Amino acid sequence: MGREHGSSDSANYLAHRPGSRMVILAGNGHLEFGSGIPKRAYRLTGKSYATILPHSGGPLEEGIADYILFPRAPRHLRRRSFSLPLSRAVKDRW
Numbered sequence: 001m002g003r004e005h006g007s008s009d010s011a012n013y014l015a016h017r018p019g020s021r022m023v024i025l026a027g028n029g030h031l032e033f034g035s036g037i038p039k040r041a042y043r044l045t046g047k048s049y050a051t052i053l054p055h056s057g058g059p060l061e062e063g064i065a066d067y068i069l070f071p072r073a074p075r076h077l078r079r080r081s082f083s084l085p086l087s088r089a090v091k092d093r094w
Contacts, residue, residue, distance in 0.1 A: 007040030
């Protein structure tokens with residue numbers, strides 16, 4: 001769904017259902033810094049919005065979202081640390 005299309009559909013839905021709320025699931029690029037869908041929907045409806053993004057692992061930038069989620073990886077996907085002995089040839093290079 002394109003940004004403009006998603007915004008106009010959202011605005012139309014909200015206009016015909018006073019008092020309703022909406023959750024839009026979209027990629028980060030459609031939401032970061034209020035750009036894309038939220039800002040366009042606000043322009044069409046005047047209704048407030050909040051953006052929630054998952055933390056990408058990089059540095060946090062002020063204003064990127066109203067809320068940042070810091071989800072933990074599922075237990076089976078968490079990396080386990082381990083060590084391997086270095087061979088003598090590798091040790092001698094240092």
